[in-house]
Amino acid sequence: MSFLDIEDLAVHFGGVKAVDGVSFSVERGEVFSIIGPNGAGKSTIFNLISRLYRPTRGRIRFDGQDITELPAHRIAPLGIARTFQNIELFDHSTVLDNLLMGRHVHRTTNVFQDILFLPRVRREEREHRQRVEQVIEFLELEAYRKKTIAGLPYGIRKIVEVGRALALAPKLILLDEPASGLSVEESREVAFWIEDMRRDMGLTVLMVEHDMNLVAAVSDRVLALANGRPLAEGAPSEVQADPAVRAAYLGRREVAV
């Protein structure tokens, strides 16, 4: 059994089959990318894994556990963190607080201890901060620590969101278009981080991305989707060379001419 197993997953919104019979599995320590044209159902798969949508059929298993029926807030404690395509940060909080919110699953104190701020709460706060500082250092966010999200440029917000996911200390991280809207240099940095996450932190990475250079540079395996159905799966170069994938991206020759 693999680390993450997706089996015949499907979700239909009314008559629209957003995802229709997708199966794949991700091994521990792997970087797995999902590509496909707009509307192929890539983000929908993420939303299904993080239980924001209820699948019409199919199973999702993570680390030997069936998570298909779990409520959304039970996903993070299992060790799955994610980012969003359109950035969902806590806009009125500082970068530091955003990252600290990522530590929520490691909280052991209850509300009454918090109100009295018992020594135990202080100890735990210190530990959270220590972990968060490591993330800040890794992503080089030192300059923005005390800045409010609402005033930060897009690229930084994107990084903060990755930081928040890392603060959770997950086993599996879902990155939804980590390089979209970033400059060429910035997306090159993303490639380095993903390498580091895998090598130094032992993370498994599941990524949705349009930037083929990034995908080819970091992925072990790639799954191509179109119209909610799988087209091809394999090493980046194989998938890129696949005629069905080319057709989906560029249109068929007879249509193109």
Add this chain to the structure above:
Amino acid sequence: MEVLQLLVGGIASGCIYGLVALGFVLIYKASEGVNFAQGDMMMLGAFIALGFANTDQMGLPFGLAVLLAMATMFVIGYGIERTVVRQIFGQPQFALVILTIALGFVLRFVAGSIWGYTPLVLETPLAGRNLQFAGIVVSLSDIVTIIATLALTLLLWLFFAFSRLGLAAKASSQNQMAAYIVGIPVKRVHSLIWGLSGAVATVAGVLYASKGTIDPNIGLLGIKAFAAAVIGGMGSLPGALMGGILIGVVEPFASRYLPGEIGLMSPYIIMLFVLTTRPGGLFSQVRMKKV
């Protein structure tokens, strides 16, 4: 017989709740905002009609007075949006909630300063005339209320379904940014909708006044109308009307056949029940945020 009597009276007062609720729904449909001053707009509309129609005031013919009052309230609604509500465009929803509550108090003060706080009677040609059908006595104003409400609801529904302004309002509520991009003057649409809901509120106010006295505090009826709008689902015009009628009918029956204060509480109990079982209202739309 008593049951039928209660039923007709209930439907008629339900129609007034429904009409005020229509005003809520109009604004909600256009801007996803809720106008807590709707009840007070109804009150002001009734008073303006009174100012035009009563013999000791301007003494205009009743029909003309109502039309003038509607026009005046259209301008007032339009003006409120232009000068106050537009300022908080883009702020979180509850800013509008608090703002309109405050606006309601201002309107109440204005009406109180002009017409005083003692209850007044609007002179209508409907007053005191009764019709008799098969043993039950129905007041003419109840019949007119029901007919006027049905006609107005139909008209508004047609407006949203087919007219350019109605469609523009719907579009601008669903995605302001996109509406801008396709060239809808979102702000002007909002102003017009506020004007329209002022005019609708006037009709409700006049019909309310035809059944009894009015004073600056009748705007509190807005809370009940609000319950009606919620029961029907905030985005649905026929829903608002149905919600209003439901409340209007249940209320007299509960007061008649159940002990104590249950009658007064009944609209809110129904509303809480609907909210907890079908949060979107009886005519609900699927609500889910896209990420």
Add this chain to the structure above:
Amino acid sequence: MRVVFKTSYDSDIDLHEHRGKRVVTGMLIAFMAALPFFVGDYYLAEATNTLIWALAGMGLMLLVGHSGQVSLGHAAFLAIGAYTDAVLMGAGVPFLIAFPLAGIITGLFGAFVAIPAVRLSGIYLAIATLALFVIIEECIILLAPITGGVGGIFAPAIEIFGVSFDRYAALSNFYWLVLGVVILVTWGYANAMRSATGRSFLAVRDSEVSARMLGINVTRTRSLAFGLSTGMTGLAGALMGHYIGFFNYELFSIFVSINLLLVVTIGGLGFIQGAFVGSILITVVPQLIAILRDTANASLGIDLSAIPGLDTMIFSVILIGFIIYEPSGLWGRWLKIRAWFELFPLARRDMFRRQKTYLKTERMR
């Protein structure tokens, strides 16, 4: 401009950013504690009233400012607190037990009714609380044998270990009691906000989806916020009952809910300090209006008291002004002024300019 160098995590966790602020807080508490020695009974009573309003305001602040839920019916929770306390004490329960119980019972009630209510978003929740308010008001009248119904109920005099804390017989003691409660609650509130509890409230306020993705149980967090909020409000209600002495359901009208909203909005949403600033405003402005009324009457011969509803009108206009021109309230304005002085002469005009946001529907069709 003061630059704070942080040398340990503790300095970041601390309630006060630097020693200067700690000194200011200490001085403020000392001043408040010494107040009975240099003001008369009238102003002391007003100060007590302000503190009680601040306590209730903190209750609503936690809900509206920090967890992003609007309640239009908080007067109902004031009422529950006041009646619980008065009824328990009337039955012979000592204040030291009845008072915390009033908070706990109100809080539990709030959290309990919140479980279905918090699933509702924004406006629906506001409406549900409004309905709840009406229902509770009617229930108070219905339960006349316990609550005294329309006639009203008497809040017994407070006595702790033989010392009187009665509002009339021993006003200074009552003042200190209220001050002590307010300081304790403020401390607990600030503690909650600097720990995981507070962060989960902010998370739920700013992005529900993200909060769920971080493992935060949104429903539970929201009802927790509701419970804490109503608990604080219940304590304030109990004190308010003692402050008034004899009251019926009319003390907790819809206008009280609106006044509470006024306190948090004008004070500054999202700042604990805002509740205090707002409550000062709401108790001082009626006094100013009264003075204005007297001078207008004496010097100009205009009888403003002949215009009923003027107070509410003035409050409404102030509220509208704040929502339009300073949504972050008086405390937010103060922070901006302070920043301007700290940076002088380098402050820029658009330093605090808000970003324009567009409304996107949460409906999907």
